[in-house]
Amino acid sequence: MCLFYSKSLGQLHELHIGGNLLENLQSGVFTGMERLEKLFILSNNLREIDSEAFIGVPQLLWLALNNNLLTTLPHDVFEPVPKLQRMSVEPKHCDIYFSADFCKDSCVCVPLTGNSTAITSCSSPRGLWSR
Secondary structure, eight states, X not given: OOTTOOGGGGGOOEEEOTTSOOXXXXXXXXXXXXXXXXXXXXXXXXXXXXXXXXXXXXXXXXXXXXXXXXXXXXXXTTTTOTTOOEEEEOXXXXXXXXXXXXXXXXEEEEETTSOTTSOEEEEEXXXXXTO
């Protein structure tokens, strides 16, 4: 069941859901938001993201998950968002593991080919560029 269901949400291009104490993103939580391009889930208590959480947002280009409690991500979590070009993660206390040697400190990860299943590299901070 979609947490944010409304027919008008299908027109949404950008969504900010920061500071809502979210702990997990369940499968299909963004269903019905086919035009969503930017998603900012900042400063929550996210610990878990279901591997099918991003089903329903095929146009997603930018995802920000800064200031959450994530320690791992499912290896296939970004398969439903093939257009993802930019993802930022700034973990509080973790080494996020992703199948493509995800950034291990506060960083912004940018898939090199614009596809989330490609190898990623860090674009910031400066000391982690290309890692």
